[in-house]
Structures are given as C-alpha cells and as structure tokens.
Amino acid sequence: MFDEWRRQRAVQRIKPGDGRALKRFRWWQPLSRSLFWLPADAAAGRPAVYAVDVSHVKSDDNGDTEAHLYRDGLRYARVRLPAFFPIEGGTIEVAASAFGIKRCHFVADDGTEQQLVPDPRSAEGRRARLERERPALSRWIGVVALVLIVVPLLLGLPQTIESISRIPPLAERFGVFDSPFDASVWFNIALGVSATIGSTERALRLRYNRWLDTVAG
Structure with missing residues (x-):
C-alpha cells in the first residue's frame, strides 16, 4: 500500500515537457549523465521510442535530481527522482542512489519488467558492452567491487558500534565497547x-542492495 501511495504521489509531481529535442550523448559525459532507451514495440501497443535522461550534476530549483522523459526524441515529461512515468502499456520507473542509477525499468501492466537499454556511449552502456564481450572479466570486476564494499563494512562496523556506545546514556547502562x-x-x-x-x-550495472550500497553511501 505504501508503494502504491508513493507511486501516485510521484505521478502527480510529473511536469509536462517543453518539446525540446534530446541532445546526443557526448564523450565527456559518462560520469555526469545517464541515458537509457526503450524501443518501440508495436505488438505491445507502444508505437513510440522513449528515452530517459538523468543529469547527475544538474538539479531543479529545490536541488533535487530530475529524470527527463523523451518521446520520439522530444522532451515529453520531467519529474524529480524517484520517477514513475505512465506510458502505453505500463510505467517507466527510475530511481537513483548516491552512486548512480539503481533502477530504470519498464513495468508492463501485467507485472513483467524490462530494463531499459543504456546508451552505448554512456558509462552504463560501456559497462554493459564489457559484460557482453568479456563475461569472465566482467564477473571478476563484479567480485572485486563487492569486496571493496564488504571489507570496509566489516572493518568500519566495530568503530561505528564503539562511537554509538560512547553516547552517555548507553555508556552508563551498557558500558563502552572497545x-x-x-x-x-x-x-x-x-x-x-x-x-x-x-x-x-x-x-553502472544497476545493481543495488539496500544493506550494502546504502551503508557504503
């Protein structure tokens, strides 16, 4: 019920687009911009090509990151993240973490999900190409990334517990953890x-775990 309420609130925040043409992805933007595509599918009743454009360095007047939805290359709608864009046959859902995009999927009315395709020039697109062309190397990089998160988490947790235990009411009742x-x-x-x-x-692979990646942030 909470998710449905949040979805309705997000839909109500959607602002219409101004019809501006989508700018092509430039070589210097991999770390500052994410661009994803949803191809047209006539069989599914979706005649238009959609694109989701997110700038990680620009924000709206309130300092929030926005997702911009383009329909056949023209800006159709925009809303601050997390975003829910109703389109033909379903909804495009977009969410971000402190490190990038964590979700960019088309959820059909029947509940099936399809991840949008990252632009090949974006950082997400280059990472996806590595996964396709060098799957073994991609898996090893994924393992290393996980280690880079888990080790700091294990080493930092005792220090965090010690800091919390020094809070006077806790220290008086339970003592200080060293x-x-x-x-x-x-x-x-x-x-x-x-x-x-x-x-x-x-x-870059749209992998997100609330316990690992939230703590890391």
Missing part, C-alpha cells in the same frame, strides 16, 4: 574511497 580496530583517519578515508568505488561500479 573496537578491535584502532584505525587512523587516513585508513578510514581509504575505506570510504574503497566502498565508493565498489558501489559506483555496481551502479
């Missing part, structure tokens, strides 16, 4: 950079 890791500031910064790199790589 972390077995006495890490320096620079080491903790390195852990944060490691987790950021790992979560960014996962975002």
